[in-house]
Amino acid sequence: MKAKRVITFILAAILLLGCASVLIVGTRAEESNILSVGKKYTVTYETSIDSAFPARAYQDEDKLTDGKIARSASTSDGAFLKLYRGMAAYVTIDLESVCAVSGVSVHFLQQKAAGVYAPRYFKVAVSEDGKQFATVGTLDDPKTIVNPSSILVEKKIDLDASYKARYVRVMMATDCYVFCDEVTVFGAKDAGNAKSASADAPVEDRGYAKKIDGIGNVVLMYTVTKFKSENLKPYVVYSDLSGESKDTMFDSMLFLPSGASNYDYSKDEGWQTYIEELFGDQTNTNLSALNTLIGELISEKLLPEGTRYPVFIALPAFTDYVGKNVMIYGFKPNNRENRLAIIRSFVDQIIGDFRYKNIELKGFYWHEEVIRYSVTDYEEDLIRDFNDYVHEKGKKSIWIPYYCSPGYERAVDLGFDAATLQSGYAFARNNAETGEVQAGAVDDSAASAKKYGLGMEFEVDIYVKDFYKRYLKYLTVGYRTGCMTDGMMMLYHGGNGLTTCASSAAGSEQRQIYDLTYQYIKGTFTSEAPAIQPGQVIVTETGKRQSGNLVITDADSGKNALKVSNVSYSDGLTCVVEGDGFYLVNTSKMDPGVYTITLTVTDGYNDSEEETVYVLVKDAEQETIKFVSAEKLDLYESVSEKDQVGATLPINSEIDYYAKINDDWYYIESGESNGFVKAENIHPPIPVDPSDLPSLPEESKPERDSGLPVGALVGIIAGAVVLLGAAAAVILIKKRKNKIKAKAKLEKE
Numbered sequence: 001m002k003a004k005r006v007i008t009f010i011l012a013a014i015l016l017l018g019c020a021s022v023l024i025v026g027t028r029a030e031e032s033n034i035l036s037v038g039k040k041y042t043v044t045y046e047t048s049i050d051s052a053f054p055a056r057a058y059q060d061e062d063k064l065t066d067g068k069i070a071r072s073a074s075t076s077d078g079a080f081l082k083l084y085r086g087m088a089a090y091v092t093i094d095l096e097s098v099c100a101v102s103g104v105s106v107h108f109l110q111q112k113a114a115g116v117y118a119p120r121y122f123k124v125a126v127s128e129d130g131k132q133f134a135t136v137g138t139l140d141d142p143k144t145i146v147n148p149s150s151i152l153v154e155k156k157i158d159l160d161a162s163y164k165a166r167y168v169r170v171m172m173a174t175d176c177y178v179f180c181d182e183v184t185v186f187g188a189k190d191a192g193n194a195k196s197a198s199a200d201a202p203v204e205d206r207g208y209a210k211k212i213d214g215i216g217n218v219v220l221m222y223t224v225t226k227f228k229s230e231n232l233k234p235y236v237v238y239s240d241l242s243g244e245s246k247d248t249m250f251d252s253m254l255f256l257p258s259g260a261s262n263y264d265y266s267k268d269e270g271w272q273t274y275i276e277e278l279f280g281d282q283t284n285t286n287l288s289a290l291n292t293l294i295g296e297l298i299s300e301k302l303l304p305e306g307t308r309y310p311v312f313i314a315l316p317a318f319t320d321y322v323g324k325n326v327m328i329y330g331f332k333p334n335n336r337e338n339r340l341a342i343i344r345s346f347v348d349q350i351i352g353d354f355r356y357k358n359i360e361l362k363g364f365y366w367h368e369e370v371i372r373y374s375v376t377d378y379e380e381d382l383i384r385d386f387n388d389y390v391h392e393k394g395k396k397s398i399w400i401p402y403y404c405s406p407g408y409e410r411a412v413d414l415g416f417d418a419a420t421l422q423s424g425y426a427f428a429r430n431n432a433e434t435g436e437v438q439a440g441a442v443d444d445s446a447a448s449a450k451k452y453g454l455g456m457e458f459e460v461d462i463y464v465k466d467f468y469k470r471y472l473k474y475l476t477v478g479y480r481t482g483c484m485t486d487g488m489m490m491l492y493h494g495g496n497g498l499t500t501c502a503s504s505a506a507g508s509e510q511r512q513i514y515d516l517t518y519q520y521i522k523g524t525f526t527s528e529a530p531a532i533q534p535g536q537v538i539v540t541e542t543g544k545r546q547s548g549n550l551v552i553t554d555a556d557s558g559k560n561a562l563k564v565s566n567v568s569y570s571d572g573l574t575c576v577v578e579g580d581g582f583y584l585v586n587t588s589k590m591d592p593g594v595y596t597i598t599l600t601v602t603d604g605y606n607d608s609e610e611e612t613v614y615v616l617v618k619d620a621e622q623e624t625i626k627f628v629s630a631e632k633l634d635l636y637e638s639v640s641e642k643d644q645v646g647a648t649l650p651i652n653s654e655i656d657y658y659a660k661i662n663d664d665w666y667y668i669e670s671g672e673s674n675g676f677v678k679a680e681n682i683h684p685p686i687p688v689d690p691s692d693l694p695s696l697p698e699e700s701k702p703e704r705d706s707g708l709p710v711g712a713l714v715g716i717i718a719g720a721v722v723l724l725g726a727a728a729a730v731i732l733i734k735k736r737k738n739k740i741k742a743k744a745k746l747e748k749e
Helices: 002-031 229-236 268-279 286-299 336-353 379-392 440-452 467-480 497-502 509-522 710-748
Strands: 041-045 081-084 087-110 121-127 134-140 151-174 177-188 217-222 237-239 245-248 252-256 309-315 359-366 396-399 418-421 455-459 489-492 537-541 545-549 563-569 575-577 582-586 593-602 611-618 624-626 633-638 644-646 648-650 656-661 664-668
Touching: 081 151, 087 121, 134 151, 151 177, 217 229, 229 237, 229 286, 229 497, 252 286, 252 359, 268 286, 268 336, 286 309, 286 359, 309 336, 336 359, 336 379, 359 379, 379 396, 418 440, 440 455, 440 467, 455 467, 467 509, 497 509, 537 545, 537 582, 563 575, 575 593
Parallel strands: 217 252, 217 489, 252 309, 309 359, 359 396, 396 418, 418 455, 455 489, 537 611
Antiparallel strands: 041 087, 081 177, 087 151, 087 177, 121 134, 121 151, 237 245, 545 582, 563 593, 575 582, 593 611, 624 648, 633 644, 633 656, 656 664
């Protein structure tokens, strides 16, 4: 009976184990085509947001491969990873081994009212080595982003084949916020039958937007300011401090409305009010005033006879009225055809009314600073329509989107003759949601502009506390990246900021902005790095506080602009160095010897080369002291041309001192104490015999231990423990077997 129970128990156990095996195998078989769960990934952006939107910079979170899908179409669902702008986000998943990848799906939230958009496109790229990627799938979806409902969206790309890949990269458009809860990679771990994809060809930068018919610098003029001729003059010709006109200034002007204009573009009256203010015929302002000014400058021989100064006119932005019950130029802006009819009506009216002798209508400006993909699925088509019609009329088209705005990278492809990119650094925005814009945003936007064929928009707000420093950043980046000599620049200056700068006092930051802008326009602006004079030596003695100034030069920055960007002091040196070169050495607790200061200096935009300054401290109580030669320094004295002794520094101020630093010779003249000057055409002193120098103390070395190393002892002990444990186990098993045998023998007897 007992035997039957035992057999039954064994059979039941086998059956349960078999079922469990089937369940496990079934689960593995079902999940074998999902490769991404639990895998690590990285997130990067096409264009960096760390400086432009620092509060939204990406923070590592393990949400995209954890297998958890959002339960509700709500921004509060904790399953979502939040991505922000950057034009596009790249999610790169490491599958840990080369697999066969056949598809990718991504889950998103679409909540238009909150600025959370499902991507208009996403692409899949694969790589076997993590360096060379090949795009193997693309999905465009311009319609979901228009959906006003709050919905969960899954987008999947089934590849045309299985591709070998250890790394899978998903690129998704990030127009504003993108909430993503999972990226799933499908395929098989066995990559034997998969094929390798050909790596994408490298894409070269398009370079900065080129000049338009010689126009390389355009200044923005808001019609609400109602410019008079005298206000416009500093923009057309450069005026010196006496008010005398010396040279031409901006190549062109862009006249446009501002938010302060309060025009109601839902009605024809609003459009006509803008046009009347633009022309300014009744008040002799804006275009009318400019026409008068150009005539006067021609009469004064400051401009050539026959000059027609070129201007651009802004088309008012009216996308907000799409779907609304309004009429503009007799059309409801509810479809592509009607909106294009409104555009044509405006362009035709401006061209028909533009009858000035001294100014030329060069073209039109698309006033929307962003492509409004969430409004309709034909926004790009409408922009192409605008550009085509402007070109049909023989005019040029320009645009000024902002950094990371949706679609700015499409400017060239959409047909604009030139577009410039605004970074927003000038305005000291401190938004709790996105953070204060940092100076690096100018570098980032310039790099992106150069990549996609745009120019730079310069921005100045003279009412911001550090406006001069901020504006200098634009000038410096434009100069260093080649935009000044080979690209387009457009300038935002508020209502009349540059007018104020032109009339400001000599030496003021406002006046400097005007002068530097002129230099930039003429290609003479420079932004040079500070230079620390090499071979400088500070000579002092014990028990003394000595101060002075290192020789630091900067051709285009004042001393107040210089700061120490990196400094290190050798051990035992009590010293401080400030950016403009001021130093203070306190030797009250220092020993005699040779010390070093290694530093670089920045002017806020450019860094100097790293230089080493030597500090020689002599004993105040001794007449002479010998210095042990430092790593790159040999010091000499010269009593006469024939009597030369090395490595000795006497107190006598009648003696010339020489130093050999990095194979160059320097000397300090009698009586000087703050540093060496490079010596030209000198005969180097005879080096001292090394035997005359005090010997260096031998480096203390740890005594050799004659015994075994600690690691070896630990290993031996651990091995012994393992062997003892194994032996004990064998003994216990043997004893147990003997007991069983003994028990069986007794039962048998």
